[in-house]
Amino acid sequence: MLQFDLLATDPASHARRGALTLNHGVVQTPIFMPVGTYGTVKGVMPRSLTEMGAQIILGNTFHLWMRPGLDVVQGFGGLHAFEQWDKPILTDSGGFQVWSLGAMRKITEEGVHFQSPVNGDKLFMSPEVSMQIQTVLNSDIVMQLDECTPYESNGQLTTESEARKSMEMSRRWALRSKAEFERLANPNALFGIVQGGMFEHLRQESLDALVEMDFPGYAVGGVSVGEPKDEMLRIMAHTPHRLPAHKPRYLMGVGTPEDLVEGVAQGVDMFDCVMPTRNARNGTLFTRYGDLKIRNARHKDDHRPLDTSCTCHACAGTAGVSWDDGGRGGFSRAYLHHLDRCGEMLGPMLTTIHNLHYYLQLMQDIRNALDAGAFAQLRAQFKADRARGV
Amino acid sequence: MLQFDLLATDPASHARRGALTLNHGVVQTPIFMPVGTYGTVKGVMPRSLTEMGAQIILGNTFHLWMRPGLDVVQGFGGLHAFEQWDKPILTDSGGFQVWSLGAMRKITEEGVHFQSPVNGDKLFMSPEVSMQIQTVLNSDIVMQLDECTPYESNGQLTTESEARKSMEMSRRWALRSKAEFERLANPNALFGIVQGGMFEHLRQESLDALVEMDFPGYAVGGVSVGEPKDEMLRIMAHTPHRLPAHKPRYLMGVGTPEDLVEGVAQGVDMFDCVMPTRNARNGTLFTRYGDLKIRNARHKDDHRPLDTSCTCHACAGTAGVSWDDGGRGGFSRAYLHHLDRCGEMLGPMLTTIHNLHYYLQLMQDIRNALDAGAFAQLRAQFKADRARGV
Ligand SMILES: [Zn+2]
Ligand SMILES: [Zn+2]
Numbered sequence: 001m002l003q004f005d006l007l008a009t010d011p012a013s014h015a016r017r018g019a020l021t022l023n024h025g026v027v028q029t030p031i032f033m034p035v036g037t038y039g040t041v042k043g044v045m046p047r048s049l050t051e052m053g054a055q056i057i058l059g060n061t062f063h064l065w066m067r068p069g070l071d072v073v074q075g076f077g078g079l080h081a082f083e084q085w086d087k088p089i090l091t092d093s094g095g096f097q098v099w100s101l102g103a104m105r106k107i108t109e110e111g112v113h114f115q116s117p118v119n120g121d122k123l124f125m126s127p128e129v130s131m132q133i134q135t136v137l138n139s140d141i142v143m144q145l146d147e148c149t150p151y152e153s154n155g156q157l158t159t160e161s162e163a164r165k166s167m168e169m170s171r172r173w174a175l176r177s178k179a180e181f182e183r184l185a186n187p188n189a190l191f192g193i194v195q196g197g198m199f200e201h202l203r204q205e206s207l208d209a210l211v212e213m214d215f216p217g218y219a220v221g222g223v224s225v226g227e228p229k230d231e232m233l234r235i236m237a238h239t240p241h242r243l244p245a246h247k248p249r250y251l252m253g254v255g256t257p258e259d260l261v262e263g264v265a266q267g268v269d270m271f272d273c274v275m276p277t278r279n280a281r282n283g284t285l286f287t288r289y290g291d292l293k294i295r296n297a298r299h300k301d302d303h304r305p306l307d308t309s310c311t312c313h314a315c316a317g318t319a320g321v322s323w324d325d326g327g328r329g330g331f332s333r334a335y336l337h338h339l340d341r342c343g344e345m346l347g348p349m350l351t352t353i354h355n356l357h358y359y360l361q362l363m364q365d366i367r368n369a370l371d372a373g374a375f376a377q378l379r380a381q382f383k384a385d386r387a388r389g390v
Numbered sequence: 391m392l393q394f395d396l397l398a399t400d401p402a403s404h405a406r407r408g409a410l411t412l413n414h415g416v417v418q419t420p421i422f423m424p425v426g427t428y429g430t431v432k433g434v435m436p437r438s439l440t441e442m443g444a445q446i447i448l449g450n451t452f453h454l455w456m457r458p459g460l461d462v463v464q465g466f467g468g469l470h471a472f473e474q475w476d477k478p479i480l481t482d483s484g485g486f487q488v489w490s491l492g493a494m495r496k497i498t499e500e501g502v503h504f505q506s507p508v509n510g511d512k513l514f515m516s517p518e519v520s521m522q523i524q525t526v527l528n529s530d531i532v533m534q535l536d537e538c539t540p541y542e543s544n545g546q547l548t549t550e551s552e553a554r555k556s557m558e559m560s561r562r563w564a565l566r567s568k569a570e571f572e573r574l575a576n577p578n579a580l581f582g583i584v585q586g587g588m589f590e591h592l593r594q595e596s597l598d599a600l601v602e603m604d605f606p607g608y609a610v611g612g613v614s615v616g617e618p619k620d621e622m623l624r625i626m627a628h629t630p631h632r633l634p635a636h637k638p639r640y641l642m643g644v645g646t647p648e649d650l651v652e653g654v655a656q657g658v659d660m661f662d663c664v665m666p667t668r669n670a671r672n673g674t675l676f677t678r679y680g681d682l683k684i685r686n687a688r689h690k691d692d693h694r695p696l697d698t699s700c701t702c703h704a705c706a707g708t709a710g711v712s713w714d715d716g717g718r719g720g721f722s723r724a725y726l727h728h729l730d731r732c733g734e735m736l737g738p739m740l741t742t743i744h745n746l747h748y749y750l751q752l753m754q755d756i757r758n759a760l761d762a763g764a765f766a767q768l769r770a771q772f773k774a775d776r777a778r779g780v
Contacts, residue, residue, distance in 0.1 A: 038728070040729060045703075047707075330474075338457060338458040339430060
C-alpha cells in the first residue's frame with residue numbers, strides 16, 4: 001500500500017510537506033533515507049537509526065541478491081526481519097549495480113546478462129527478475145528496473161539520440177515492471193523512474209509516459225552520475241515539480257546538504273545518498289557551519305564536539321544535550337581525531353552517527369519550517385550558516 | 391584511594407566475593423575488565439559497556455603515551471574525560487609492550503631504552519616514567535613497572551637463574567614505582583606485580599617481598615605468556631591464594647571462560663583479557679554451550695541468536711528478552727554470518743557486544759553464586775554446559 005497526504009506547500013518555491021503511509025509505517029516528508037546496501041547501514045545499529053529519527057532506509061537489491069541470497073531472506077519473510085528493522089524500507093531495482101559491472105555485463109531489450117562478481121555465475125536481470133527479487137525482499141517501496149543513462153561514456157557525452165534510446169527502453173521496462181509487480185500481487189508500492197539524461201524534452205517525454213502508467217510514486221533517476229553540478233541543478237529544476245502533485249517524488253542518489261535543501265525547494269520529497277555514511281568513514285563531517293576534516297591536526301587538542309549545536313550521540317552523549325546548551329557528555333574532536341589516527345572502529349561508528357543525524361535533523365528542520373510557513377527563512381539561514389566555516 | 395571489602399568466601403575453594411571502592415566508583419568482584427588499549431574498547435560505545443554491566447575497563451599506558459600523547463590527555467585532566475568513561479579505569483605499566491618491541495629496545499637496571507614505533511623517537515621507560523604517565527592518565531588502579539619474564543626465548547625455556555634475575559629486578563622496580571607514586575602524591579591505588587616465571591619458590595619470594603612493601607592490591611604477572619595450559623594452571627593454583635586475604639588480587643591477561651572460573655576458585659578477584667573482543671572480531675563467539683564460529687556455513691540459514699539464553703543487545707535486541715524467554719528482537723546467526731561474509735562493521739560491533747556480555751554475565755553469575763553459597767554448583771553446571779556443544 002501507499003498513501004500520500006500533502007500537508008502543506010511553500011508559496012515561494014515548489015517545497016511540500018507530506019506524510020507517506022506504507023505497509024511498515026508512516027514517513028514524514030521531505031525525508032532523507034540512509035543507505036543500507038547489504039542489509040545494514042554501514043557502522044550503525046538499527047537502534048541508533050531509530051534514535052536519530054530515521055524513518056525509512058534503503059536496501060540494494062543487487063547486493064542482497066548476491067549475498068545473502070534470496071533463499072536466506074525468504075526464510076525470514078523479507079528484509080525487515082533479517083536486518084531487524086521494522087520501519088519502511090525502499091529497495092532499488094538493481095539496475096544501477098548491474099550497469100556498473102561494465103565489461104562483465106551485456107544489456108539487451110530483454111534484460112541484462114552478467115557474471116556474478118561474487119562467484120562468477122552467469123546471471124540474468126530483467127524487469128521481471130527485479131520485481132521477483134524485490135517481492136521476496138518485501139520492501140515497502142519497489143523501484144522499476146531502468147537503464148541508468150550515463151552522463152558520458154569513454155569521455156564522450158551521451159548524445160540526444162543515445163539518451164532517447166536509453167530512456168525509451170527504461171519506459172518499456174517500466175511497463176514490464178508494473179505488469180510483473182501486479183502479477184506477483186506484491187502488496188507494496190512500485191515507483192516509476194524518469195530518465196532522459198540531460199535533455200529536458202526527453203525528461204518530459206519520460207515523465208508523461210510514466211504518469212500515463214499511473215504509478216503510486218515517481219523517482220528522478222540518472223542524476224548524480226558524474227555530471228557537472230549545474231547540469232544536475234538544471235534537471236533538478238526541471239523535472240520534480242512537473243510530477244503529479246499528489247504523489248511522492250524521489251530524487252535518486254542526491255546529495256550534499258545544499259543539494260537536499262535545493263531539492264526540497266524544487267519539490268522533491270525523498271532523497272538517498274551514501275555521502276553521509278561514506279564521508280563519515282573518510283573523516284569528513286557535516287556541521288551547521290560547514291564541513292570539518294577530522295584528520296586535520298588542528299583538532300588534536302580540541303575539546304569541543306564536531307558540532308556544538310548537535311544533539312547526536314557523538315556530540316551530546318547519552319543525555320543528548322548539545323555543547324551549546326551546556327552538555328558535556330559528547331565525544332571531543334580531539335578524541336575522534338585520535339580514534340581516526342589509531343584506526344579504531346569507534347571512530348567511524350561515532351562519525352557515522354553524527355553525519356546521519358545531521359542529514360536527518362536537517363530534514364526535520366525543513367519539515368518544521370514548512371509546517372511553520374518559514375521555509376524561505378530556513379533556506380537563507382542554512383546558506384549563511386554553512387558558509388560561515390567551522 | 392582503594393578500599394577492599396571481603397563480603398563472602400567459598401568454603402570449598404579459594405573463591406571470594408568482594409567490593410572494591412576506587413576513586414571513580416565501586417567494583418563488585420570477582421570481575422572481568424574489558425581492555426581499551428587506545429582509550430576505546432575496540433568496536434564498543436561506552437554506553438554499551440555500561441549497559442552490559444562493565445564496572446571497570448583497562449587502558450594501555452604504552453599505547454596512550456604514544457597516541458594521543460600525554461599533552462592531549464593532560465588537557466582533559468585524565469583518561470576518563472578523554473574517552474567519556476566515568477567509572478574506574480586500570481592502566482598497565484607499559485612494561486609488557488616495551489618488552490614486546492624486541493630488537494627495538496634495550497633493558498637495563500635503570501629502565502628500558504627504545505625507539506617509538508610511531509615516529510622513531512628515542513624514548514626511555516622506567517618505573518618513574520611509568521608512574522608519571524599513569525598519574526597523568528589518572529587511572530584508578532596504577533600498575534608498577536615490571537619485567538615480564540618470558541616463558542621461553544629463541545626456543546629455550548627460561549632458566550631458574552634467568553627467572554630469578556628478572557624477578558629481582560621487578561622487585562627493585564616495585565620499590566622505585568612505589569617511591570615515585572608517593573612522590574607524585576597520586577591519589578589512586580598502586581598494585582605490585584608478582585613475577586618468578588614458572589618457579590613456585592621464586593613466586594613465593596616475589597610475593598613475600600611485595601607484601602612487605604604493603605601495596606593496596608597485588609597482581610600475578612608473567613602468566614598467559616605462551617606457556618602450556620597446565621603450567622599456567624600450576625602457577626594459578628600456587629600464587630593467588632597466598633596473597634593477603636584482605637587485598638584485591640588481579641590475574642593479568644587471563645583468559646578463557648574456563649580460566650576465569652578456575653581463577654576465581656583459586657582466589658582471583660580481577661581478570662582482563664583481549665580474548666572476548668579479539669575473538670569477536672575474528673568470528674569466534676562464546677556461548678553457554680561452547681564456542682561458535684560464525685563463519686561456518688552451517689549458520690547461514692539459522693534464525694537463532696548466538697546464544698538463545700543470552701540477553702545482550704546482539705542476541706535479544708533493545709527489549710533484552712532472550713530467545714529462550716520468547717524474545718525475538720535479537721540478530722540471527724544467519725544475519726551475523728552474512729555481515730561477516732560482507733565485511734560489514736556491524737558484524738564485529740554486535741559480536742563484540744555479545745562476547746563481552748558473555749564474560750561480564752559469567753562474572754555476575756559467579757558473584758550471585760558466591761552470594762548464595764552456591765559456587766560449587768555453578769562450577770559444575772558451567773563445565774557441563776560448556777562441554778555440551780552449540
Ligand atoms: Zn553530532
Ligand atoms: Zn548475546
